[in-house]
Amino acid sequence: MMKIIGKMGKGKIYRDEKAKFSILLDSVAKKADIAEGKRAVEDIIRVIYRHQPISTKKIAQKTRLPLPIVAKVRTILERERILKRTERGAELTELGIEFAENFLKLKYKKSLTCSVCNGRGIVLDEFFEDILNRVKVWAKKRPLANTTIDQSFATPETSTYRVALMYERGDLEGKRILFVGDDDLTSLPAALTNMAEEIAVVDIDERILKLIEKFSQKEGVKIRTIKHNLRNPLPDDLKESFDVISTDPPYTVNGLKLFLSRGIEALGKEGIAYLSYSHKPIDEWLSIQKAITNMGFVISELIPNFNYYEGSEIIANTTFIARLIGRDLKAEIGDTEKIYTGLVKPVIRYYKCLKCGKIHKVGEEVKKVEDLVCECGGKKFKMVKREKIKE
Amino acid sequence: MMKIIGKMGKGKIYRDEKAKFSILLDSVAKKADIAEGKRAVEDIIRVIYRHQPISTKKIAQKTRLPLPIVAKVRTILERERILKRTERGAELTELGIEFAENFLKLKYKKSLTCSVCNGRGIVLDEFFEDILNRVKVWAKKRPLANTTIDQSFATPETSTYRVALMYERGDLEGKRILFVGDDDLTSLPAALTNMAEEIAVVDIDERILKLIEKFSQKEGVKIRTIKHNLRNPLPDDLKESFDVISTDPPYTVNGLKLFLSRGIEALGKEGIAYLSYSHKPIDEWLSIQKAITNMGFVISELIPNFNYYEGSEIIANTTFIARLIGRDLKAEIGDTEKIYTGLVKPVIRYYKCLKCGKIHKVGEEVKKVEDLVCECGGKKFKMVKREKIKE
Numbered sequence: 001m002m003k004i005i006g007k008m009g010k011g012k013i014y015r016d017e018k019a020k021f022s023i024l025l026d027s028v029a030k031k032a033d034i035a036e037g038k039r040a041v042e043d044i045i046r047v048i049y050r051h052q053p054i055s056t057k058k059i060a061q062k063t064r065l066p067l068p069i070v071a072k073v074r075t076i077l078e079r080e081r082i083l084k085r086t087e088r089g090a091e092l093t094e095l096g097i098e099f100a101e102n103f104l105k106l107k108y109k110k111s112l113t114c115s116v117c118n119g120r121g122i123v124l125d126e127f128f129e130d131i132l133n134r135v136k137v138w139a140k141k142r143p144l145a146n147t148t149i150d151q152s153f154a155t156p157e158t159s160t161y162r163v164a165l166m167y168e169r170g171d172l173e174g175k176r177i178l179f180v181g182d183d184d185l186t187s188l189p190a191a192l193t194n195m196a197e198e199i200a201v202v203d204i205d206e207r208i209l210k211l212i213e214k215f216s217q218k219e220g221v222k223i224r225t226i227k228h229n230l231r232n233p234l235p236d237d238l239k240e241s242f243d244v245i246s247t248d249p250p251y252t253v254n255g256l257k258l259f260l261s262r263g264i265e266a267l268g269k270e271g272i273a274y275l276s277y278s279h280k281p282i283d284e285w286l287s288i289q290k291a292i293t294n295m296g297f298v299i300s301e302l303i304p305n306f307n308y309y310e311g312s313e314i315i316a317n318t319t320f321i322a323r324l325i326g327r328d329l330k331a332e333i334g335d336t337e338k339i340y341t342g343l344v345k346p347v348i349r350y351y352k353c354l355k356c357g358k359i360h361k362v363g364e365e366v367k368k369v370e371d372l373v374c375e376c377g378g379k380k381f382k383m384v385k386r387e388k389i390k391e
Numbered sequence: 392m393m394k395i396i397g398k399m400g401k402g403k404i405y406r407d408e409k410a411k412f413s414i415l416l417d418s419v420a421k422k423a424d425i426a427e428g429k430r431a432v433e434d435i436i437r438v439i440y441r442h443q444p445i446s447t448k449k450i451a452q453k454t455r456l457p458l459p460i461v462a463k464v465r466t467i468l469e470r471e472r473i474l475k476r477t478e479r480g481a482e483l484t485e486l487g488i489e490f491a492e493n494f495l496k497l498k499y500k501k502s503l504t505c506s507v508c509n510g511r512g513i514v515l516d517e518f519f520e521d522i523l524n525r526v527k528v529w530a531k532k533r534p535l536a537n538t539t540i541d542q543s544f545a546t547p548e549t550s551t552y553r554v555a556l557m558y559e560r561g562d563l564e565g566k567r568i569l570f571v572g573d574d575d576l577t578s579l580p581a582a583l584t585n586m587a588e589e590i591a592v593v594d595i596d597e598r599i600l601k602l603i604e605k606f607s608q609k610e611g612v613k614i615r616t617i618k619h620n621l622r623n624p625l626p627d628d629l630k631e632s633f634d635v636i637s638t639d640p641p642y643t644v645n646g647l648k649l650f651l652s653r654g655i656e657a658l659g660k661e662g663i664a665y666l667s668y669s670h671k672p673i674d675e676w677l678s679i680q681k682a683i684t685n686m687g688f689v690i691s692e693l694i695p696n697f698n699y700y701e702g703s704e705i706i707a708n709t710t711f712i713a714r715l716i717g718r719d720l721k722a723e724i725g726d727t728e729k730i731y732t733g734l735v736k737p738v739i740r741y742y743k744c745l746k747c748g749k750i751h752k753v754g755e756e757v758k759k760v761e762d763l764v765c766e767c768g769g770k771k772f773k774m775v776k777r778e779k780i781k782e
Contacts, residue, residue: 043561046561106564108558110516111559113559114508114514116505116507117512119512121505121508121511122504123506124503164503165503170433173495174495193499195496286689286718293684300676302691302693302713325673
């Protein structure tokens with residue numbers, strides 16, 4: 001049975017109440033100082049209304065907004081008494097429900113996202129489930145993410161689903177596939193299918209390549225690994241040698257241009273690109289779309305919330321995957337230096353020593369978490385906070 | 392259990408056999424004279440390999456290629472003895488299987504498309520299923536499609552799923568929605584939800600508007616109808632008055648530009664657009680993507696094979712839906728005359744009288760099927776063939 005709440009809303013809202021809520025919405029959006037403005041605040045309230053109680057992380061995933069933004073808006077909404085925090089997550093107050101039903105005119109609470117495929121449109125069968133289980137073991141052996149080069153590891157589910165999507169679209173069997181950067185280890189499930197003609201990985205991080213090499217040896221599959229800084233053109237023997245590329249580049253316009261352009265070198269005039277990328281504010285996404293279009297790629301498919309990443313609550317996020325088809329491709333490289341988010345928007349990260357609990361700063365004197373050793377001798381850390389440096 | 396067929400393929404293919412298949416693929420693509428070339432032929436063979444026996448219509452849906460193209464390639468592949476036609480549809484011959492397994496390196500036959508949501512990512516719940524059932528009754532009352540203005544009716548499932556998607560993304564409840572052309576009758580399920588703040592339809596076809604008005608009266612819902620030729624700017628009272636627009640425009644670049652631009656007039660500087668559009672060859676889709684980008688829309692989501700249409704086998708096809716978000720929108724209108732496909736690529740359609748079986752030509756002397764009356768007095772016709780006029 002459907003539940004309709006708030007039938008009383010329409011028409012019975014007082015003029016001054018409407019004005020009050022309108023001013024409130026404006027003020028929350030302004031205080032939060034976010035690119036998407038009122039729409040983002042509306043989205044957050046709608047997601048809470050439909051799914052309450054709900055964790056901040058889940059709100060971020062469902063609204064596709066960055067977690068720090070959601071946390072900020074949530075705090076402001078708490079202060080305005082629109083919502084309250086309970087043990088089980090955020091819930092709307094009576095005022096919040098009034099706001100949702102009388103002003104935003106929400107009334108229906110069900111989610112229609114397919115629970116079988118989680119909105120991805122494809123499902124794993126036994127063959128791919130088996131691959132996923134084998135990938136999980138290896139994913140645990142990954143080194144610590146080097147955030148200075150925007151590493152952030154996709155879950156084993158994510159990498160396996162990517163390969164399943166490639167299979168489903170005819171981009172796996174008999175194809176030569178290059179992973180342009182592969183900290184997500186998507187080459188692992190790809191190799192385990194035994195369907196591709198060739199699988200190769202270029203990455204700057206030797207640790208990732210070594211893990212892939214070890215995997216190949218143990219699992220008896222073939223993955224070509226090439227250590228390479230993508231700021232430089234691809235080695236000649238990789239040029240015009242692939243049918244398909246896959247990349248999850250740094251989430252900056254220059255990062256995307258560089259990684260996709262190296263991908264184009266590998267494809268030649270035509271080919272398929274799987275692009276995983278962050279749900280960006282409209283302005284930024286528009287310049288990305290322009291760059292993609294200029295390179296000669298069409299977006300033949302774009303699935304939001306396809307990719308999920310491992311890590312602390314702070315960076316837990318979700319990104320989309322797009323299947324691009326190119327026919328008359330041309331590289332378009334921007335500034336090859338400022339490709340990582342940390343270089344565009346410097347960030348300080350706070351890590352907690354898992355042994356003694358001491359908090360360490362990373363991003364100024366200590367550049368990356370890998371260089372961190374605690375006074376207690378602890379070498380394992382968990383990120384607990386992230387801050388942008390004001391320039 | 393997974394089935395792997397063709398394990399023997401890899402490595403055991405003779406050099407001359409490989410050359411033979413390569414030449415064959417080139418020659419089929421060339422004979423078919425299709426924009427997507429070899430890739431399209433590969434896609435067709437892969438879909439048959441995975442789903443055989445399979446009807447031509449299903450091949451067209453799964454490859455997203457136009458039905459006449461698929462029919463043409465199928466005929467050539469038959470002539471080349473790659474496939475045979477059985478009562479149950481197309482099947483690969485022994486040579487075809489060799490081609491698929493040894494040359495294209497296909498081996499796995501399962502489809503991973505989610506069978507619950509059919510790849511759309513969303514499902515209807517009881518509330519929306521109920522709406523679908525009510526829409527079905529009204530869809531039967533539609534007039535005959537006027538193909539000179541590119542009418543082609545989406546199924547009731549399609550229009551209901553569109554509205555479900557709008558709901559899921561937060562673009563329905565409390566929103567003012569304009570349908571820029573609505574031969575698909577998507578305004579019907581939208582109105583039946585009782586969730587929108589306002590629903591309006593502009594269309595050039597009085598028959599469609601009258602049906603919508605009759606529907607509104609009988610079902611007790613409110614849909615504003617405006618008869619309007621979109622070649623002219625929107626009436627002033629529709630300008631900057633909507634949050635969301637939805638359109639399934641003529642599948643020409645000028646048609647898309649015109650309909651989206653009128654949509655922008657309705658939205659003002661920012662808003663959401665649901666665009667349903669045909670899977671076009673890359674070159675054409677690239678100019679569409681450019682136009683969309685120039686107008687200021689980002690493609691936040693693009694779901695292939697979302698829309699299905701009613702009609703004879705000949706025009707049975709599938710299109711995608713894209714959710715566009717605009718922030719600093721500006722209209723971009725091209726040639727406002729050549730907006731319909733028939734004006735860009737003149738077509739002759741052949742209709743069969745359902746009473747006496749006589750075949751009639753439509754497109755030259757007789758411009759549209761509506762003007763057709765058979766000598767036997769028959770007034771109902773079924774399209775049986777379509778031909779492009781060579782210019």
